[in-house]
Amino acid sequence: MFEIVSKEMLTPAICRMKVHAPRLAASAQPGQFLIVRPNEHGERIPLTISDYDRDNGTVTIVTQKIGASTSAICSFEAGDAFSDVVGPLGVPSEFTEKSDGELAGQRYIFIAGGVGTAPVYPQVKYLHSKGVPVDVIIGAKNAGLLIYKEEMASVCDHLYICTDDGSEGFKGMVTGLLEKLVLEDGNRYTQAVAIGPMIMMKFATLTARKLGLPIIVSLNTLMVDGTGMCGACRVTVGGKTRFACVEGPEFDGYEVDFDEAMRRQGMYRSQEHDAEERYEHKCKIGRGR
Amino acid sequence: MANRIPRVPVREQDPKIRATNFDEVCFGYDAREAVLEAGRCLHCKNPRCVSACPVSISIPEFIAHVATGDFSGAASVIARDSSLPAICGRVCPQETQCEGSCILGVKGEPVAIGKLERFVADWNMENGGHKAEKAPSNGYKVAVVGSGPSGLACASDLAKMGYDVTVFEALHKAGGVLEYGIPEFRLPKEKVVASEIGAVKALGVRIETDVVVGRTVTVDSLLDEEGYSAVFIGSGAGLPRFMGIPGENLNGVFSANEFLTRNNLMKAYRDDYMTPVYTGHKVVVVGGGNVAMDAARTALRLGAETTIVYRRTEKELPARREEVHHAMEEGITFSMLTNPVEILGDEKGWVRGIRCIKMELGEPDESGRRSPVPVQGSEFDIEADSVIMALGTSPNPLIARTTKGLETNRRGCITADANGATSRPGVFAGGDAVTGAATVILAMGAGRKAAAAIDRYIKGTVADTVVGK
Numbered sequence: 001m002f003e004i005v006s007k008e009m010l011t012p013a014i015c016r017m018k019v020h021a022p023r024l025a026a027s028a029q030p031g032q033f034l035i036v037r038p039n040e041h042g043e044r045i046p047l048t049i050s051d052y053d054r055d056n057g058t059v060t061i062v063t064q065k066i067g068a069s070t071s072a073i074c075s076f077e078a079g080d081a082f083s084d085v086v087g088p089l090g091v092p093s094e095f096t097e098k099s100d101g102e103l104a105g106q107r108y109i110f111i112a113g114g115v116g117t118a119p120v121y122p123q124v125k126y127l128h129s130k131g132v133p134v135d136v137i138i139g140a141k142n143a144g145l146l147i148y149k150e151e152m153a154s155v156c157d158h159l160y161i162c163t164d165d166g167s168e169g170f171k172g173m174v175t176g177l178l179e180k181l182v183l184e185d186g187n188r189y190t191q192a193v194a195i196g197p198m199i200m201m202k203f204a205t206l207t208a209r210k211l212g213l214p215i216i217v218s219l220n221t222l223m224v225d226g227t228g229m230c231g232a233c234r235v236t237v238g239g240k241t242r243f244a245c246v247e248g249p250e251f252d253g254y255e256v257d258f259d260e261a262m263r264r265q266g267m268y269r270s271q272e273h274d275a276e277e278r279y280e281h282k283c284k285i286g287r288g289r
Numbered sequence: 290m291a292n293r294i295p296r297v298p299v300r301e302q303d304p305k306i307r308a309t310n311f312d313e314v315c316f317g318y319d320a321r322e323a324v325l326e327a328g329r330c331l332h333c334k335n336p337r338c339v340s341a342c343p344v345s346i347s348i349p350e351f352i353a354h355v356a357t358g359d360f361s362g363a364a365s366v367i368a369r370d371s372s373l374p375a376i377c378g379r380v381c382p383q384e385t386q387c388e389g390s391c392i393l394g395v396k397g398e399p400v401a402i403g404k405l406e407r408f409v410a411d412w413n414m415e416n417g418g419h420k421a422e423k424a425p426s427n428g429y430k431v432a433v434v435g436s437g438p439s440g441l442a443c444a445s446d447l448a449k450m451g452y453d454v455t456v457f458e459a460l461h462k463a464g465g466v467l468e469y470g471i472p473e474f475r476l477p478k479e480k481v482v483a484s485e486i487g488a489v490k491a492l493g494v495r496i497e498t499d500v501v502v503g504r505t506v507t508v509d510s511l512l513d514e515e516g517y518s519a520v521f522i523g524s525g526a527g528l529p530r531f532m533g534i535p536g537e538n539l540n541g542v543f544s545a546n547e548f549l550t551r552n553n554l555m556k557a558y559r560d561d562y563m564t565p566v567y568t569g570h571k572v573v574v575v576g577g578g579n580v581a582m583d584a585a586r587t588a589l590r591l592g593a594e595t596t597i598v599y600r601r602t603e604k605e606l607p608a609r610r611e612e613v614h615h616a617m618e619e620g621i622t623f624s625m626l627t628n629p630v631e632i633l634g635d636e637k638g639w640v641r642g643i644r645c646i647k648m649e650l651g652e653p654d655e656s657g658r659r660s661p662v663p664v665q666g667s668e669f670d671i672e673a674d675s676v677i678m679a680l681g682t683s684p685n686p687l688i689a690r691t692t693k694g695l696e697t698n699r700r701g702c703i704t705a706d707a708n709g710a711t712s713r714p715g716v717f718a719g720g721d722a723v724t725g726a727a728t729v730i731l732a733m734g735a736g737r738k739a740a741a742a743i744d745r746y747i748k749g750t751v752a753d754t755v756v757g758k
């Protein structure tokens with residue numbers, strides 16, 4: 001069992017938890033994820049490691065309620081425990097392999113969308129600690145849905161906010177803001193990293209390509225085991241089938257077949273809807289196939 | 290060498306009824322039937338069954354105990370050579386091993402050795418008969434990676450010798466393929482798998498789930514930082530293969546591992562579990578091994594019309610004969626000498642069918658097997674809304690990639706000698722991780738051999754240099 005040490009709601013639909021998982025905390029790296037199985041009857045849910053504290057043996061996860069299982073996770077309180085937390089899974093971000101010399105002269109721009117802001121945080125923090133200049137764009141539908149503003153501001157050089165409705169920061173999409181930063185304000189970046197909804201990463205990639213900027217994306221595919229055993233997470237990257245859980249989750253954005261990835265992500269949509277209803281009504285109605 | 294008593298038939302669920310549930314197909318013998326069947330054994334001087342058993346169980350000896358009603362005695366005979374008899378009695382390919390060589394099979398039906406083994410093991414579990422002894426600790430720690438049959442067998446032998454054994458398992462539940470791959474209707478999870486694992490734990494073996502070796506910890510950190518004197522790698526061959534044909538990433542195409550894991554490990558077939566599974570109405574399963582049979586019979590039980598597509602003929606099907614027979618009884622269609630060339634999709638990216646080509650058996654190759662060759666121009670389409678690929682698996686490269694000095698071969702299998710010793714001193718390996726996908730009994734045998742080798746290694750080398758911790 002893995003005890004939840006603390007919990008807070010960042011927005012009505014997004015919660016942050018610190019979970020006691022000492023082996024995981026000891027080996028976690030930026031870019032990696034873990035899998036939570038909340039209880040005996042639960043699904044295995046992949047979540048990015050949003051921070052880790054090796055001394056206290058905890059990892060931080062930030063979960064957005066979008067369906068039955070994420071709602072179940074967010075219903076746990078401090079003092080409760082998850083049946084299973086396993087990780088770190090996936091390959092650490094490319095820059096963790098780079099020497100200080102290789103990182104010198106680099107300048108990163110992170111593009112974070114919605115709950116994807118939390119996974120960006122450990123990466124920015126890591127680069128900042130290495131003295132690499134990092135700017136961050138956080139985008140959300142409206143001001144009420146923005147998360148991690150203070151945390152991010154403390155580890156990056158410039159924080160830019162944008163909202164679809166203009167209730168805070170730049171009015172518009174992250175892609176519009178990225179274009180503005182590069183084309184109008186004359187910022188020069190060597191690498192972009194986008195984490196957020198698949199559709200956002202697709203358009204961020206299109207924009208980055210237009211700007212001649214290399215871009216890494218973190219693919220939140222469907223997953224089951226997360227260890228390379230099932231292929232539920234397969235994506236086409238550079239024309240080849242890759243397993244996101246073991247070869248990713250981060251890939252070169254230019255190479256990713258986003259349309260296929262989005263289609264595959266929706267594979268269980270109608271069934272998940274049933275599962276959510278069952279969860280809400282706490283009854284066992286038959287499941288359509 | 291005729292035997293006048295016919296083989297005692299085993300009771301099974303009616304095919305029509307069992308096609309709609311996940312309860313075990315075969316009921317097994319009761320005591321009366323077991324004694325009767327045991328009476329058929331001729332107790333050969335040079336028993337061919339024993340030489341055909343990969344772990345050389347003293348078959349006539351245990352059968353003699355069954356014949357006299359001494360079931361506990363029979364269990365202790367089997368326990369000398371097998372640590373998972375209730376499982377092997379259910380899933381071993383007896384027709385190519387013990388029963389395939391039984392002298393009675395020459396003119397008639399062989400002794401039902403598998404069903405007798407199963408009876409003895411089940412009886413023993415229910416009646417608390419023969420139990421292995423827990424040995425006093427010798428102070429040495431050994432780590433086992435993976436809780437499949439090879440890891441469990443290795444762990445229990447080491448524990449019996451007094452080692453302090455911890456099994457590290459990546460998934461949330463122990464058992465390997467026994468838990469995530471082989472379905473409930475063939476191998477009940479609570480009654481059989483959990484009980485056998487319980488017996489291993491009763492020997493003092495600790496099982497730590499949710500630990501991915503190579504990520505959470507490494508073989509090196511176990512040896513260098515956590516004080517383990519040796520490591521056994523029984524990580525299996527879990528990486529699913531795809532064919533590389535167009536359409537394989539369409540919605541509705543799954544590896545058998547995914548389909549089976551959702552159902553077995555995650556219990557998607559039960560409404561009280563959250564994990565979804567998509568089955569479709571018309572399922573095509575590609576392959577001819579146990580994995581293909583299991584996937585097809587699971588899909589059938591979830592309500593789908595199911596077809597197995599296999600590129601050779603019925604004679605070459607690598608699955609256990611009993612499973613093929615059961616699958617046919619349950620109403621699965623077999624399309625032999627058929628090979629997929631493309632999976633067809635609709636405008637939304639979902640499977641709508643599978644294009645296949647007819648095959649014929651060509652000239653025998655070097656190995657003597659006649660390999661299938663496509664018949665030009667014989668393409669045809671099968672309607673399907675789901676396709677399950679059961680084409681075999683290979684070892685996951687994670688451990689080899691993250692362990693210094695561990696050699697693998699061309700197929701990604703860890704290189705190990707007959708005793709499981711790898712290229713790295715103190716690191717042993719066995720089971721599917723070394724052989725590629727094989728069988729439960731071979732994995733178990735490899736785990737036991739490695740346990741003996743680990744004992745020799747620690748007594749011979751580590752014990753001289755390291756003072757027991």
Ligand SMILES: Cc1cc2nc3c(=O)[nH]c(=O)nc-3n(C[C@H](O)[C@H](O)[C@H](O)COP(=O)(O)OP(=O)(O)OC[C@H]3O[C@@H](n4cnc5c(N)ncnc54)[C@H](O)[C@@H]3O)c2cc1C
Nearest residue numbers: 046047048062063064066067068069070220221265266272
């Ligand atoms: C490597 C990785 C890292 C992730 N990190 C985080 C994280 O840090 N925080 C977080 O909140 N979520 C994260 N996710 C996404 C999270 O795993 C999914 O939101 C969750 O599995 C949905 O489960 P559910 O039962 O609540 O919703 P479901 O009922 O399964 O899904 C609800 C709706 O969302 C869609 N959906 C399903 N899975 C995903 C997915 N993976 N991504 C987007 N949409 C999906 C479904 O098609 C459906 O329409 C990550 C996913 C991956 C693979």
Ligand SMILES: Cc1cc2nc3c(=O)[nH]c(=O)nc-3n(C[C@H](O)[C@H](O)[C@H](O)COP(=O)(O)OP(=O)(O)OC[C@H]3O[C@@H](n4cnc5c(N)ncnc54)[C@H](O)[C@@H]3O)c2cc1C
Nearest residue numbers: 435437438439459465466470502525720721727728729732
């Ligand atoms: C669907 C199916 C049906 C089968 N039917 C039969 C049958 O009827 N008869 C028969 O004899 N054989 C059958 N087999 C084959 C048989 O199950 C295997 O040969 C056998 O289980 C191999 O045992 P193993 O211990 O080597 O590995 P596995 O049983 O594969 O166990 C390996 C374990 O190691 C874990 N692991 C892997 N990597 C790591 C890591 N990095 N860290 C920690 N843990 C890790 C895995 O999660 C797994 O639990 C079947 C296989 C399948 C898939």
Ligand code: SF4
Nearest residue numbers: 330331333338391392
């Ligand atoms: S070969 Fe058959 S008859 Fe002979 S000992 Fe073995 S089981 Fe008995």
Ligand code: FES
Nearest residue numbers: 226228230231245
């Ligand atoms: S999630 Fe199963 S292989 Fe990636």
